[in-house]
Amino acid sequence: MKKLVVSIMVVVLCLAPSLLCAANKSAPGAPPVYVITNDDGTLHSYATFYVAGGMQGDPTLSYLENINTHGFGIGGGFFGTPRLAMLPSSSAQCLYVSNASSGDIAAMDISTLQLVGNFLGSTNDNGTSNGIGMVLNQNYLYAGYSLSNTIATFSVGAGCQLSFLGDITVTPLNGGWIAGMALNGNMLVVTYIDGSIESFNTANGIPISNNDKQNAAGFASAYFPDGVDITQDGHYAIFADAAVPTTVEVSDLSSGKLGPTIPYLVSEPTNVIGPGVNSATVRLSPDQSLLYIGNSQSGTVSAAFFDKNTGKISPGCASKQLKNFYNPWSYIGALATRDTGGTGTVLYAAEFGSSIGILNVTSTGTTCTLTESASSPVTDESSPGLLSIEVFPPRPF
Amino acid sequence: MRAIAKCILSFLIAAAALTSASAQVQICPPRPLAGTLVVNPLDLYSQNGVLNVDLTLQNQFGSDGFEHYCYVYLYQGQQVEAPTLRLNPGDHLVLNLTDNIQAPYYRYPKQKQMNMVMHQPPRPGTKSSDDCNGGDILPSTTNVHFHGLNVPPVCHQDDVIYTLIQSGETFNYDVQIPPNDNPGMYWYHPHAHGQATTQVDGGAAGAIFINGVIPGTQGLPERVFVIRQQFKNPNSWLPGPNQLTVNFQPAIFPNSPSPYINVQYNQPEFWRIVNASTQAFLTLQLQFTSGFQQMEVVALDGVPLQNPLYESEIDLPPAGRVELITPGLPNNEEGQFFTAGFDTGPVGNPNPPQQLMKIFGTNDLKAKLRPAPAPTKPPADRPRFAGLLTQQPTTTRSLFFSEQTVGSNGPTQYFITVNGQKPHVFHMDDPPAIVTNTGAVEDWTIENRSGEAHDFHIHQLHFLLMAINGVPVQNPELYDSFTIPNWSGSGPFPSITVRMDFRDPNIAGTFVYHCHILDHEDGGMMAKIQVNPSNQH
Numbered sequence: 001m002k003k004l005v006v007s008i009m010v011v012v013l014c015l016a017p018s019l020l021c022a023a024n025k026s027a028p029g030a031p032p033v034y035v036i037t038n039d040d041g042t043l044h045s046y047a048t049f050y051v052a053g054g055m056q057g058d059p060t061l062s063y064l065e066n067i068n069t070h071g072f073g074i075g076g077g078f079f080g081t082p083r084l085a086m087l088p089s090s091s092a093q094c095l096y097v098s099n100a101s102s103g104d105i106a107a108m109d110i111s112t113l114q115l116v117g118n119f120l121g122s123t124n125d126n127g128t129s130n131g132i133g134m135v136l137n138q139n140y141l142y143a144g145y146s147l148s149n150t151i152a153t154f155s156v157g158a159g160c161q162l163s164f165l166g167d168i169t170v171t172p173l174n175g176g177w178i179a180g181m182a183l184n185g186n187m188l189v190v191t192y193i194d195g196s197i198e199s200f201n202t203a204n205g206i207p208i209s210n211n212d213k214q215n216a217a218g219f220a221s222a223y224f225p226d227g228v229d230i231t232q233d234g235h236y237a238i239f240a241d242a243a244v245p246t247t248v249e250v251s252d253l254s255s256g257k258l259g260p261t262i263p264y265l266v267s268e269p270t271n272v273i274g275p276g277v278n279s280a281t282v283r284l285s286p287d288q289s290l291l292y293i294g295n296s297q298s299g300t301v302s303a304a305f306f307d308k309n310t311g312k313i314s315p316g317c318a319s320k321q322l323k324n325f326y327n328p329w330s331y332i333g334a335l336a337t338r339d340t341g342g343t344g345t346v347l348y349a350a351e352f353g354s355s356i357g358i359l360n361v362t363s364t365g366t367t368c369t370l371t372e373s374a375s376s377p378v379t380d381e382s383s384p385g386l387l388s389i390e391v392f393p394p395r396p397f
Numbered sequence: 398m399r400a401i402a403k404c405i406l407s408f409l410i411a412a413a414a415l416t417s418a419s420a421q422v423q424i425c426p427p428r429p430l431a432g433t434l435v436v437n438p439l440d441l442y443s444q445n446g447v448l449n450v451d452l453t454l455q456n457q458f459g460s461d462g463f464e465h466y467c468y469v470y471l472y473q474g475q476q477v478e479a480p481t482l483r484l485n486p487g488d489h490l491v492l493n494l495t496d497n498i499q500a501p502y503y504r505y506p507k508q509k510q511m512n513m514v515m516h517q518p519p520r521p522g523t524k525s526s527d528d529c530n531g532g533d534i535l536p537s538t539t540n541v542h543f544h545g546l547n548v549p550p551v552c553h554q555d556d557v558i559y560t561l562i563q564s565g566e567t568f569n570y571d572v573q574i575p576p577n578d579n580p581g582m583y584w585y586h587p588h589a590h591g592q593a594t595t596q597v598d599g600g601a602a603g604a605i606f607i608n609g610v611i612p613g614t615q616g617l618p619e620r621v622f623v624i625r626q627q628f629k630n631p632n633s634w635l636p637g638p639n640q641l642t643v644n645f646q647p648a649i650f651p652n653s654p655s656p657y658i659n660v661q662y663n664q665p666e667f668w669r670i671v672n673a674s675t676q677a678f679l680t681l682q683l684q685f686t687s688g689f690q691q692m693e694v695v696a697l698d699g700v701p702l703q704n705p706l707y708e709s710e711i712d713l714p715p716a717g718r719v720e721l722i723t724p725g726l727p728n729n730e731e732g733q734f735f736t737a738g739f740d741t742g743p744v745g746n747p748n749p750p751q752q753l754m755k756i757f758g759t760n761d762l763k764a765k766l767r768p769a770p771a772p773t774k775p776p777a778d779r780p781r782f783a784g785l786l787t788q789q790p791t792t793t794r795s796l797f798f799s800e801q802t803v804g805s806n807g808p809t810q811y812f813i814t815v816n817g818q819k820p821h822v823f824h825m826d827d828p829p830a831i832v833t834n835t836g837a838v839e840d841w842t843i844e845n846r847s848g849e850a851h852d853f854h855i856h857q858l859h860f861l862l863m864a865i866n867g868v869p870v871q872n873p874e875l876y877d878s879f880t881i882p883n884w885s886g887s888g889p890f891p892s893i894t895v896r897m898d899f900r901d902p903n904i905a906g907t908f909v910y911h912c913h914i915l916d917h918e919d920g921g922m923m924a925k926i927q928v929n930p931s932n933q934h
Contacts, residue, residue, distance in 0.1 A: 077805060079805070243811070277846075280802075280803060297676050297847070325886040
């Protein structure tokens, strides 16, 4: 009997490394999964690359490299501003990182982890107050400058080069500033953090307003859309409201314009202290079955069930408060999923302060869980105020 | 040649002086330079039961780069800023306030412009042409709050909702100090919603004293310190470059020498301090060469303590007052008075340590100060709020402070909410969040659900601090402002439980409660309470 136990143990020990490798996303031979941060540093700003790894159910992040953006950030700003951008394709090779203080966009080659260049818009463009957001398609990159309220259009050239084409100035309804941005096909949707939202047609390069500027429904309750995401088919835009109870709003884009938004109060989950506070960021799962919501001021992440056919949202689950909330990090920023299919399996949360939260996701389609991993959070040392995070290969939309 | 050079030099100096004079018309009185002697503000005393004061509120960018908002009083032909008002219980304070603020729109960022033109509709059933009937709240609009005085919330007294004074107007206040109000330190400052921060940051604040006996202080040299905070950009909600001042003198050591005072060796003194800053939480400490000193606290928020407290560290939130007796400075020693800093939480504003004053000793009798004036009336048999501790509360309520924000740099929406109601940014035309009746005694528990400290304040009343975080306070005292620390992110929300006294029929009316971080108040962390006469429901 004793011999049998020993034999089993030997077999297990021999197999263990290969089992470990099978669960490790950065296994030799497999392309690495990068988790990338815009560190937004005020004295020197980096994009930091981490490699996703760990066992199933126990994901980890390993620091890989800091790439100097050769620009300067501001260490904070709007939660919903996307400060990192890349094409939603595994073949994408260009990463764009905005530098809010120096006002430029750093272009990087993901395959070589090298800075390609820094690109400026017009002299009017200014994002020093709350950041520079970016979205792009195959041909153009759109940069929203929070202080000047301008959207600059750059053409995307070979080798990740950008060429500035021109600016438009936006005029939020209630005196706000451009914050959240999302692009699907020729539909560019932006939020102005004062309750108003607007969409633009980018078919001709420079955005043209769809003349649908409006106050979101939440405006009446002083809920201000901040982050925004668009479904893969471009049918719906989903807005994250800076609101005390977790609230998101959905707009139907099928008319080519923003339809009136429908607010969804994602009811209080049972496993967190109180309702989510300040639900300022959203991210659809790759299969669009779940909508992840960052509750920036309660240190929790919610997941709501999303019906991509109807655009309807129903309550799902929420994490417990993520570790080290308010000690030392203080807000949840952007969210990103590790896997490019399904629920994404692992969710990363930018923690302002600065670290990266790592959560395991499970879903049966009607119930779900969000559980912080044992190795979470991972310190993002070179960031004074992390708000933006992305994953490569990216979600395919 | 030398004579010519001298002549040219004289001409240049004169020209420069003329240029300077034409560029800078003196609207606000010059403020003391850093590193100079701190002197008490000018005292104005009531006579025959009345204190008549004419003040003009004006504004001007000073040569120090800060915008000054100055309460100007003409004294012997000279402009004097923010005098101290001294009255007896039962006296009338007749204040004629002229608004001479010049605040064009273009000075303000766009976002501010959007928010700054608020409007207070008239009271129901009255005409807009009546006094105290609302109107637009512009950057040049002002009014006065008599902070801490337990006086009625009505027109020409202590109403900040409907009383709006526009630039160019003179408004008459006539406030009767309740005959049974507590002797101590109070203060006056602007309270036009949305504009209070800018005006108070600019220095618009002064001390009020109700004369009376505060045990242990008789005959002691009296000093009055009004601690303010000025901001380079008062229109920015982000706390940019700023500095504390003591009686208008910058306390910016080591960038500049500290303000200083000369005290008689071995002579205890009676210090009366108001934190007139908009957002600085002070942790006051006194240190002599021989070490840290205990201070004998004799009154808080204008109310003498039942028993003095002996403290080496005194927390003083924005709007708080402390009156204390300092120990005598031993021979051949020096001292410093400073704030040790205060942690307002992970999303709160910085409150770094700062030396406020140096203290030097002297045997020169000329440096001796006057004591506080002796009371002219005997103390009231039954002071305001007497017996509150033993009252049975008629109602209990729960409220909470919370915030929502669109980014790490804001803008942030600030809320104070009655449990069960919806968090809501305060607007001037809001209905009351709480309705009660005179005669009521209520216990309120106020939680802080945000990551930064807040400073609860209610107008017209003092409240009895009953419990902190649910733990009963051993010797409850009266306050009108009290700090609720930030929520740590886990566990129960920090809270205070206070007892509100609506028994006085003079309290009937509508008034406000709010966070006294004035940025928060201007940002909406305020609500109304309506107290109906007890025969109405």
